Structures are given as C-alpha cells and as structure tokens.
C-alpha cells in the first residue's frame with residue numbers, strides 16, 4: 001500500500017486510433033489495464049478513460065466497427081488517396097469525461113499502440129496538457145518502446161517509459177508522485193499479477209487475456225523479442241481461474257488471446273489449460289486474432305481447440321516460399337502447414353473458419369510469391385487473409401525495409417503504416433496489391 005494519508009490519483013488513458021482503417025478486433029489496452037490493477041493494489045486511486053470504447057457490435061462475437069470521425073491527413077500522408085479518420089469517442093465526449101473527474105489527477109499515464117498511431121497519442125497529450133497544466137504526463141506502450149527517441153522528442157510527454165514490466169511502471173509512477181509503494185518490492189512475477197482492471201469499464205462485452213509474455217522464436221519482421229525480454233508463461237490453471245472469473249462475475253462470452261506464442265510446447269501449457277476449461281464446463285467463445293503457430297497444432301491440439309470453443313482461428317503462415325520461410329525465421333514449412341489444416345479439418349473446422357495470414361509487401365517480395373502462397377492455402381482447404389507488412393523499428397528486417405522503401409520509414413513512423421504498403425516497388429506495387437485483394441474476394445485465385 002502507498003505509505004501516505006492521501007492516495008495519489010492516477011488518470012490512465014488509452015488514446016484514439018488515427019489511421020486509414022481500424023476495426024475493433026477485440027482491441028483493449030491490456031498493458032494499461034494491468035498497470036491500473038497494480039496501481040490499485042498498491043493503494044493508488046485510478047481513473048480510466050478509454051477513447052476506443054465506442055463501437056457497434058456488428059458481428060456475433062462482440063467485435064465490430066469503431067465510431068469514426070474523418071480528419072485532415074498529416075502533410076506526409078497527403079498523397080495517399082484514402083480517408084484518414086479518428087476512431088473512438090468524439091472529442092466532446094472526451095472533454096465531458098474530463099469534466100466529470102472530481103479530483104485533479106496527480107499523474108496522467110497514457111498508453112500507445114501501433115507506432116504509426118502516434119497522432120492520436122500526441123493529440124491527447126496536447127489536450128491533457130492544456131486541461132491539467134501542472135500534472136505530469138507519462139507515455140508508455142508499444143510506440144513509446146519502439147520509437148523511444150521520436151516519442152521523447154515529439155510527443156510532449158514529460159516522461160517516456162521505454163520498456164519494462166508493470167512493477168517498473170508503477171515504481172516510476174510512485175517516484176513521480178512522491179509516494180512509497182510496498183508491493184513494488186515483490187518484483188515482477190507473472191503469476192503474481194492481479195487481474196487486469198476490466199472492471200473499470202461501465203459495459204464489458206469481451207475481454208482479452210495474455211497467458212504469456214514474449215516468444216522464444218525470432219522472426220525477422222517481428223518486435224515481440226524487443227517488447228518483452230524473455231518468454232514468460234503463467235500457470236495454466238491460474239489462467240483458467242481468470243477465464244472463470246470473467247465468465248462468472250461479468251457474464252463474458254467472448255475472450256481474445258493476446259499471446260505471441262500461445263501454443264508453444266502445448267503439452268505443458270495450452271493442453272492442460274484448455275482441458276481444465278472443458279472440465280470446469282466454462283462456456284465461452286475464444287478467439288485468436290493474433291495468429292497461432294502452425295507447427296504446434298497436432299491432432300490433439302486441433303481437437304482441443306474445437307472442443308474448447310475456439311471460434312476465430314487465425315494461423316500465421318505468412319508465405320509458402322521456402323526460401324523466404326527460412327530467411328524470416330523458419331517458423332513453419334509447407335508440409336507442417338498442410339498437416340495442420342488436415343488436423344483442424346478433422347476436428348471439425350470449415351474452410352471459412354480457418355483464416356490464414358499471408359504477409360504481403362515484405363522488402364523485395366514479388367507479387368507472384370503471394371499469389372503462390374494464396375494458392376497453397378486454398379489448396380489445403382483454408383481461407384487466405386492478406387496482411388500488409390508493417391516495418392517495425394529495431395527488428396532485423398527493418399534495415400532491409402529501409403533500403404527497399406521509398407518512404408523515410410526510419411525518420412517518420414507514419415510511414416510504418418501497413419495501409420500505405422511501405423515497401424512497394426516495381427515487383428509489387430500498391431495497385432498490384434489491391435488487384436490481388438479483389439481477386440481473392442472474387443475467389444479468382
């Protein structure tokens with residue numbers, strides 16, 4: 001507990017997304033919600049404002065379209081012929097939320113998502129700085145970690161938190177608010193984390209869960225090893241306790257897994273976890289928007305995914321080109337992919353339920369490679385889903401991406417946006433990509 005009479009008041013904010021497109025694929029600021037719960041456990045008062053908490057549930061599992069407002073494009077994106085929008089609550093609603101705060105915050109903590117979403121972060125910092133003049137603003141999250149110097153120089157935050165776990169974040173907040181916190185001494189143990197503070201939402205249609213942090217693999221396009229040092233996993237039975245808590249006390253029917261590597265070494269983690277979900281007769285739909293590792297899915301795992309009610313399955317295949325598979329980290333090969341689809345089909349999944357991510361626009365990639373990958377996915381009996389490559393600073397592939405991109409992807413994170421197809425070149429143009437998407441839609445390939 002904070003060793004003080006007055007408990008400091010921390011205002012935590014999840015900013016708007018500002019982008020060409022955004023869809024609420026079970027998005028929640030999980031890191032910020034963990035910080036909220038550790039702060040509360042340490043005796044702080046916490047208020048949460050989630051600017052993304054306004055969307056229409058257009059689909060049956062609680063996902064849907066965000067409320068959006070069209071806005072001016074920044075000058076660097078003027079040439080992109082697409083609408084640019086602010087997704088989430090309208091500004092007036094945010095100002096109203098601010099006006100309802102009874103006690104002035106002692107500190108404001110803001111999180112950040114994709115690196116190229118920083119305009120929403122900056123706008124929010126500007127507003128909070130005007131409204132709460134004396135209050136320090138700390139910025140953390142994915143953009144803050146991956147584009148630390150950019151954030152330090154341009155965000156307007158008083159402090160940028162580069163990387164670190166919840167206890168380190170709370171320690172920093174306690175120092176800045178001159179409070180002493182006892183629980184920080186317990187150090188970071190993943191199983192000691194309290195549940196993320198989803199109870200701070202007035203209405204809750206779904207939650208997300210991370211059963212682990214990090215990933216033991218090293219794919220060259222991925223920032224997981226930079227964002228989490230090491231690979232940590234929770235006790236699978238404690239994860240089931242959490243699932244049971246949300247389904248029982250909050251009547252949650254949909255849970256999305258945010259793990260980078262949910263299925264690694266399944267017999268010690270996923271299998272006992274999902275068997276326990278089944279044993280406890282927990283009725284909830286599960287979703288894996290962040291893709292599962294294909295090579296871990298054998299007959300048993302496939303059957304358990306189906307019995308355990310995994311409704312939205314996304315698989316990370318990325319490419320069928322063997323050279324590219326090896327070059328980017330060797331997380332899967334074509335034989336393993338075909339086997340996995342067979343296991344999943346035997347477990348009862350239909351073609352449309354098996355969404356397979358194919359990455360388009362890797363530096364130097366030709367359109368033909370993606371066409372071939374689509375054919376391999378279709379032939380195996382699954383549904384190809386094209387995702388554009390987003391070059392991420394500090395990842396091994398970023399250096400190559402810099403050479404291939406016509407945009408200044410290093411100096412301007414807005415150019416890391418997958419929507420602008422940052423590594424387009426003669427061998428794979430943006431219009432070529434659009435044609436490909438149309439062909440997939442019409443099932444011509």
Ligand code: B12
Nearest residue numbers: 028031109110111114115140141161165169222223289387
């Ligand atoms: C879940 C997830 C998603 C979810 C959405 C998550 C969200 N809330 O926005 C979904 C599935 C929708 C998604 C989609 C995409 N994603 Co994604 N996603 C992730 C993932 C796996 C986890 C994020 C997370 O919640 N982590 C868990 C929490 C605990 O961590 P955290 O938020 O970082 O918080 C910690 C610290 O940062 C800090 N902290 C956080 N906030 C604050 C605030 C303060 C004040 C302080 C002090 C500290 C602090 O404390 C926390 C505790 O340790 C990350 C990879 C990763 N390992 O982070 C990729 C990642 C963010 N995604 C990425 C990508 C590429 C994408 C896509 C573009 C993929 C594609 N090509 O289509 C799409 C974009 C979607 C869109 N345009 O709408 C990239 C980032 C790209 C970029 N340029 O920034 C990542 C890093 C994965 C990768 N490939 O390396 N994603």
Ligand code: SF4
Nearest residue numbers: 215217218219222260
């Ligand atoms: S792409 Fe997946 S398997 Fe590869 S390092 Fe990232 S999280 Fe791990």
